[in-house]
Amino acid sequence: MALLEVKNLGISFGGLRAVDNFNLTIEKGRLYGLIGPNGAGKTTVFNMLTGVYKPTDGTIFLDQNNITGKKTIEINKAGIARTFQNIRLFQDLSVLDNVKTGLHNQEKYSTAAAIFRLPVYFKVEKKMNEKAMELLKVFDLDQEAEILAENLPYGKQRKLEIARALATNPKLLLLDEPAAGMNPNETQELMKMIRFVRDKFDMTILLIEHDMKLVSGICEELTVLNFGQELAQGKSSDVLNNPLVIKAYLGE
Amino acid sequence: MNRMKKEFQKIASGYQKKLSRFSKPSQNLINTIGMVLLAFVIIQILGAAGALSFSFSNLLVGLCIYSIVAVGLNLCVGYLGELSLGHAAFMSVGAFSSALFSNMMQNVIPVAPIRFIFALLVGIFFSALFGFLIGIPVLRLNGDYLAIVTLAFGEIIKGLLNVFYVGMDKTGLHFAFIKDTTQMDSTGKMILDGAQGISGTQKVSNFTIGIILLILVLLVVTFLVNSRSGRAIMAIRDNRIAAESVGIDITKYKIIAFTISAAIAGVAGVLYSHYYSSLTANKFDYNTSILILVYVVLGGMANFRGSIIAAVVLTLLPEMLRGLSDYRMLIYAILLIIMMLLNWAPAALERREILVMKFKEKFSKKSKEV
Numbered sequence: 001m002a003l004l005e006v007k008n009l010g011i012s013f014g015g016l017r018a019v020d021n022f023n024l025t026i027e028k029g030r031l032y033g034l035i036g037p038n039g040a041g042k043t044t045v046f047n048m049l050t051g052v053y054k055p056t057d058g059t060i061f062l063d064q065n066n067i068t069g070k071k072t073i074e075i076n077k078a079g080i081a082r083t084f085q086n087i088r089l090f091q092d093l094s095v096l097d098n099v100k101t102g103l104h105n106q107e108k109y110s111t112a113a114a115i116f117r118l119p120v121y122f123k124v125e126k127k128m129n130e131k132a133m134e135l136l137k138v139f140d141l142d143q144e145a146e147i148l149a150e151n152l153p154y155g156k157q158r159k160l161e162i163a164r165a166l167a168t169n170p171k172l173l174l175l176d177e178p179a180a181g182m183n184p185n186e187t188q189e190l191m192k193m194i195r196f197v198r199d200k201f202d203m204t205i206l207l208i209e210h211d212m213k214l215v216s217g218i219c220e221e222l223t224v225l226n227f228g229q230e231l232a233q234g235k236s237s238d239v240l241n242n243p244l245v246i247k248a249y250l251g252e
Numbered sequence: 253m254n255r256m257k258k259e260f261q262k263i264a265s266g267y268q269k270k271l272s273r274f275s276k277p278s279q280n281l282i283n284t285i286g287m288v289l290l291a292f293v294i295i296q297i298l299g300a301a302g303a304l305s306f307s308f309s310n311l312l313v314g315l316c317i318y319s320i321v322a323v324g325l326n327l328c329v330g331y332l333g334e335l336s337l338g339h340a341a342f343m344s345v346g347a348f349s350s351a352l353f354s355n356m357m358q359n360v361i362p363v364a365p366i367r368f369i370f371a372l373l374v375g376i377f378f379s380a381l382f383g384f385l386i387g388i389p390v391l392r393l394n395g396d397y398l399a400i401v402t403l404a405f406g407e408i409i410k411g412l413l414n415v416f417y418v419g420m421d422k423t424g425l426h427f428a429f430i431k432d433t434t435q436m437d438s439t440g441k442m443i444l445d446g447a448q449g450i451s452g453t454q455k456v457s458n459f460t461i462g463i464i465l466l467i468l469v470l471l472v473v474t475f476l477v478n479s480r481s482g483r484a485i486m487a488i489r490d491n492r493i494a495a496e497s498v499g500i501d502i503t504k505y506k507i508i509a510f511t512i513s514a515a516i517a518g519v520a521g522v523l524y525s526h527y528y529s530s531l532t533a534n535k536f537d538y539n540t541s542i543l544i545l546v547y548v549v550l551g552g553m554a555n556f557r558g559s560i561i562a563a564v565v566l567t568l569l570p571e572m573l574r575g576l577s578d579y580r581m582l583i584y585a586i587l588l589i590i591m592m593l594l595n596w597a598p599a600a601l602e603r604r605e606i607l608v609m610k611f612k613e614k615f616s617k618k619s620k621e622v
Contacts, residue, residue: 050497076499088494090487092554101487104480105499111508114479115472121479128480146276168498 001064003028003204004049004172009058011048018044019228022058026172026221031198032206033219033236037248040225042208043085046174049206050082051075063171077105079171083161085180085208091150095141098149098160099132102167107131132167138200139163139193155186159193166201173197175207179214187211191218216240224248277478284474284557285467291564292463309459311571313527315564316462317520320469322547322559324516327473329545330554331482332509333489334391335399337541338406339517342379344536346518347525348413350375351450354526355443356420358454368456368526372465375522376515382409383514384507391506406541413533418444449532450525457526465523469516470556476512485509486554550592565591 006024010017019041026032034042047053049060051072060068067078081102090098109124136142139159144152149160158178165173178194179187191214198205209215215222215236222239224231226248232239239245295312298304325339350371361367386405390398419426421440428435431446444450476482484505487495496502525531547566551558569587573580594600 052493072496073499073501076497082497084494084497088491088497090490090494092490093483093486097483097486100480101483101495101500102498104484107480109480111476111479111481114481115475117475124480164498 002026003063004206005059005061006049007059007061009045009048009055009060011044011053011056017228019048019225022225022228022230023233024223026204026206028204029198029202030204031194031218031220032204033215033222034206034208034225035210035212035215035222036225036231039227041228042225043176044228045225046082046176046208049075049174050080076168076170079169080174081165081168081170081172082174083158083165083176083178085176087154087157087161089149089157089161089164091148093149094146095136095149095152095160096129096132096145098164099135099167100128102164103128103131104168106167106169135163135167154181155189158182158190162193162197166197166203171204173203173205175205175209177208177210179209179211184213187214190214194218212240277474280557281470281474284470284560287557288463288466288470288560292459295459307571311567312459313457313462313523315567316459316466317523317527318544318547318563318567319560320462320466320523321517321520321544322551322563323466323469323473323556324513324520325544326548326551326554326556326559327476327516328510328513329548330552331477331489332485332506332513334506334510335395335545336402336510336513337399337538337545338386338402338404338409339514339544340536340538340540341406341409342383342514342517343521343524343540344409344413344533345382345514346375346379346521347531347536348444348450348521348533349378349518350522351453351525351531352418352443354453354456355450356425364454364456368461371526372519372522375518375525379518379521380511380515383511383517387507387510387514391503391510403538403541406536406538410533410537413449414447416444417442417446447532447534449530451530453525453529453531455527455529457523462523465519466560469519472512473516473556481505481508546588550588550595552595 002025004024004026006022009022009024010020012018022041022045024034024045034045036042044053048055051067051070051074054069058068059066062075062078062080065078067075067080070078090101093101107124107128109118109120112118113121133142133145136145139162141152141156141160141163144156149157152160162173162175162178175194179190182190194205194207195218197203207219209219219236221234222236223233224239224242224245231248232242232245295304299309321339321343325336328334328336328339353374354367354371357367357370361370386402390401390405393401415429417426417428417431419428419436419440419442421436423437426436426440436442477485484495484500485508487498487500488502488505492502521536543566547563548559550566551560551562566588570580570584573583576583
């Protein structure tokens, strides 16, 4: 059975039908792309998948668990992690602490254990540090571990956000326009990195992207949204040559 | 300019690594506690030499009280990122509950230090309880709205304490919200007399106890902040949506931070009620709350040492200016404005950073030559 199964998902804001009758099936280990013109409802879909918005109708199953309408933290615990279109780091925390915050539900001790500095605090903190540094090494951020996140250059902030998302040990990783604001070189590097993340962590990835080079380069399957409606779905090469899709992007 | 700033930060972090064997947070804690202990020792020596005036030595416990409550509020404002304008009320809860306890137990627990320890626990418990209960509705709000509601709760607590009467006689305790309805017999004694408050609590706390409590509070908050819970609290401050997306329970950690912050204000309250002979609820109004907030803002968000320094300076300042009589509060206000500017104007911040860098460069050259 597929890792993510979305059926008839829809949401209305007042009279506006932002997303309607949206279906999505992602097999484990896939790199899946969600594309569409501006305002098509892509981020709205992400927000429904992560519990920021409650869908008006439809169901979402992750690994056969019904996660429809659950809270963000429960969905994160169930195994969906995300990054944001406009980077949302914890700016005043160090790079290392950002990743350790991602480990919040992986390695635990109580507030009392922290205040009284019980042995469990030192044990778990050590483990957290090791895990976080390991992740930072993967993303080539280990040199910057002590720097405040806001002082990182843009490209590295994007990387850190992905590292933080991976720290929550997800089954499915959602990337919202990871290449936004990047130059072609950085985009190339990002493509490599996304593939690498998929292979190294055995991750399933769903990404929203405008950069067609990136989409056609790494996504195996695509869904195209237009005005909240599904326009096309299938193998990347087929979808990108679909006349309907070309029309939606370029006009008649 | 921005690039320069980043360069400086890089250099600064380099120095930090070279200079300290400890990690940065624990280094900070050691520095802060060192500063407090140094001040303590100096004052003790001056006191022994007889160089302290009576009015100054009377202020010392006040310095501890306001330092403690400023540190507590900084946890709420600087680390949780929520403005509380009602912290004086948590102080009063700690003060009144512990003073009631001490007065009730005067004969049951005759040893004053032991009674004080229990009173401290009672004060912490009740202020934490109030922080928790008020936190549940209040922390559903954000920013300005939260600030206004904490202000309202603060005034409610003050108002209730002003009409609260507690008396004790042979049969036990009597509570009432109208004085004549306490129904005590003739042997009864009023402990809490409404707006007159509590008077005659035995003076137990002193400067040493104040310093000990301040250091304990510093340990608690620093240990809290540098932990899993502390990171969660700061993550909520920095980006609520991102914090939720990594599975942090926003409500839980907001309430934890707010409750601990209220409990620390309670500690300051206990110190207060066991030092000053009279205790009235009107002392803990929104003026006091805002004064505490001024300490936190002047000392710097998320900077406990700064809170302590600001609390000490701004408590001493009006006393130092006493000679100016009528102009006292005017000069005080002007000095406050100047201090804020010198401390936090962006241009002043940059200038200061550059100066520190230059100083460090010179210092490192000298140490190399040696």
